[in-house]
Amino acid sequence: MFSSFKLTDAEREALNAISTRIHRPAKRRVYTQGEPGNHIYRIRSGAVRLEHHMKDGRNQIFAFLWADDMFGTLEGGMYHTSAITLVDTYLFQISCSALKGLVEVYPRIQALFLQQALDYAKTAERHLLLATCPLVIKRLAGFLLECTRQKDFFDRQSNILTLAMDRKDIADYLGFAIETTSRTLKELEDMGLIQRLSSQRIKIDRDRIGAFV
Amino acid sequence: MFSSFKLTDAEREALNAISTRIHRPAKRRVYTQGEPGNHIYRIRSGAVRLEHHMKDGRNQIFAFLWADDMFGTLEGGMYHTSAITLVDTYLFQISCSALKGLVEVYPRIQALFLQQALDYAKTAERHLLLATCPLVIKRLAGFLLECTRQKDFFDRQSNILTLAMDRKDIADYLGFAIETTSRTLKELEDMGLIQRLSSQRIKIDRDRIGAFV
DNA sequence: CGAGGTTTTGACCCCCTTCAACTTACGTGG
DNA sequence: CCACGTAAGTTGAAGGGGGTCAAAACCTCG
Numbered sequence: 054m055f056s057s058f059k060l061t062d063a064e065r066e067a068l069n070a071i072s073t074r075i076h077r078p079a080k081r082r083v084y085t086q087g088e089p090g091n092h093i094y095r096i097r098s099g100a101v102r103l104e105h106h107m108k109d110g111r112n113q114i115f116a117f118l119w120a121d122d123m124f125g126t127l128e129g130g131m132y133h134t135s136a137i138t139l140v141d142t143y144l145f146q147i148s149c150s151a152l153k154g155l156v157e158v159y160p161r162i163q164a165l166f167l168q169q170a171l172d173y174a175k176t177a178e179r180h181l182l183l184a185t186c187p188l189v190i191k192r193l194a195g196f197l198l199e200c201t202r203q204k205d206f207f208d209r210q211s212n213i214l215t216l217a218m219d220r221k222d223i224a225d226y227l228g229f230a231i232e233t234t235s236r237t238l239k240e241l242e243d244m245g246l247i248q249r250l251s252s253q254r255i256k257i258d259r260d261r262i263g264a265f266v
Numbered sequence: 267m268f269s270s271f272k273l274t275d276a277e278r279e280a281l282n283a284i285s286t287r288i289h290r291p292a293k294r295r296v297y298t299q300g301e302p303g304n305h306i307y308r309i310r311s312g313a314v315r316l317e318h319h320m321k322d323g324r325n326q327i328f329a330f331l332w333a334d335d336m337f338g339t340l341e342g343g344m345y346h347t348s349a350i351t352l353v354d355t356y357l358f359q360i361s362c363s364a365l366k367g368l369v370e371v372y373p374r375i376q377a378l379f380l381q382q383a384l385d386y387a388k389t390a391e392r393h394l395l396l397a398t399c400p401l402v403i404k405r406l407a408g409f410l411l412e413c414t415r416q417k418d419f420f421d422r423q424s425n426i427l428t429l430a431m432d433r434k435d436i437a438d439y440l441g442f443a444i445e446t447t448s449r450t451l452k453e454l455e456d457m458g459l460i461q462r463l464s465s466q467r468i469k470i471d472r473d474r475i476g477a478f479v
Numbered sequence: 480c481g482a483g484g485t486t487t488t489g490a491c492c493c494c495c496t497t498c499a500a501c502t503t504a505c506g507t508g509g
Numbered sequence: 510c511c512a513c514g515t516a517a518g519t520t521g522a523a524g525g526g527g528g529t530c531a532a533a534a535c536c537t538c539g
Contacts (some may be wrong), residue, residue: 105391105395107395111399111400113394113395113398115391115394126384126387126388128388160373160374160376161373163373163376163377163380164376166380167376167379167380167383170380170383170384170387171339171383173387174339174383174386174387174390175339175341177387177390177391177394178318178328178390180394181326181328181390181393181394181397182318182320182326184394184397184398185326185397185398185441186324187324187441187494187528188494189494189495219517219518220517220518220519221517228398228400229495229496230495230496230497231517231518232495232496232497232498232518232519232520233495233496234518235518235519235520236495236519236520238519239519239520251504252503252504252517252518252519400496400526401526402526402527432485432486433485433486433487434485442527442528443527443528443529444485444486445486445487445488445527445528445529446527446528447486448486448487448488449487449488449527450527451487452487452488465485465486465487465535465536
């Protein structure tokens with residue numbers, strides 16, 4: 054219901070005026086869980102993972118984020134996740150206080166954030182559906198299928214998917230052990246649903262994977 | 267950052283003007299997955315579950331909702347979950363089109379929805395953390411602890427929790443089998459963390475459960 | 480009292496975790 | 510260019526936690 058919202062030129066310019074462009078190489082922290090902060094971020098290009106680690110040592114990845122996604126929600130002035138780049142990434146950094154002021158002038162900008170929040174919620178639901186599949190092979194198959202949505206990392210001509218994340222990231226996202234990632238990829242390959250070209254490059258039979266999930 | 271937002275009297279009245287009050291007994295549908303619709307809902311009193319069922323027969327509960335929570339997000343004009351009351355429930359029903367018009371006049375009302383969306387996203391994250399615990403006993407313990415947040419269903423004096431949902435609901439929320447719900451409740455009782463007074467009423471040792479999770 | 484649904488308990492089996500070893504990929508320095 | 514070291518990925522074996530199937534106990538309502 055709040056979808057397909059577009060900013061006017063004036064609104065977009067005002068937003069750009071309070072944004073600074075920053076850059077992070079692959080595998081660098083944007084911020085760390087528990088750290089105080091007052092910036093939110095928008096991905097210009099690249100990819101980021103949001104992870105939450107708990108006292109028992111478990112490390113749950115909440116989401117992989119891609120171009121145009123926003124992140125940096127604060128809880129009591131502190132980040133409740135860590136944000137870490139997967140690949141070379143360019144970001145917009147926006148000060149919360151400046152943003153608050155801007156929203157007073159251009160209240161319609163809120164719709165942009167509402168849209169982002171709803172998108173994030175929907176993504177979280179899809180994530181839950183994946184992570185609670187009783188069989189890990191279905192989790193992984195569904196995950197690979199989701200990855201093919203990212204145009205920057207999936208070539209529709211050759212059906213080759215480039216994984217921006219490593220085996221541990223996949224395991225932490227889907228809630229299983231790192232060894233299971235390897236084993237299950239092999240299983241998918243044995244079933245002829247995928248073909249491992251290298252550890253990060255995978256050729257995907259989207260139709261058969263789609264039918265399998 | 268967008269928390270603690272309050273509507274003005276005028277805004278609240280305008281919102282009430284387009285809301286109709288409706289009532290559902292326990293275990294009745296508010297709407298069904300796949301059904302077209304153009305209403306969103308806010309719980310005045312009672313409780314609702316949002317569930318998503320898939321072709322493989324699995325039934326995943328996305329959330330239990332309580333007083334003041336909103337629900338009814340549409341995807342392409344259709345509900346992508348079913349909403350079903352757990353107990354006798356009173357609701358506000360708001361027409362999307364009327365709401366769209368209202369937002370034009372009172373853009374600040376969007377903040378209310380933004381806040382709800384962020385709350386929902388945060389709840390979804392906590393849900394994921396629960397549902398991916400490697401041991402089901404930690405999932406269930408954490409779930410019971412979450413339930414004690416709802417003042418309407420937990421009495422702080424006696425430490426008695428009234429479960430609004432049945433065993434299958436809990437299983438579908440946490441991603442395990444219905445039998446596991448029973449077995450694990452028994453295990454928690456054997457450990458002295460809870461005491462089953464009846465199938466729906468449980469006395470909880472919040473401190474020990476909190477330490478256990 | 481009997482019927483139907485919900486909850487509980489038991490027995491068996493399999494999927495996934497854990498622990499360990501091995502292989503591969505990659506970058507640095509000789 | 511090769512040798513080496515470290516990190517990432519893969520493979521194997523063993524053990525256990527939770528699923529499934531089946532049946533019993535319990536509760537509610539006609």
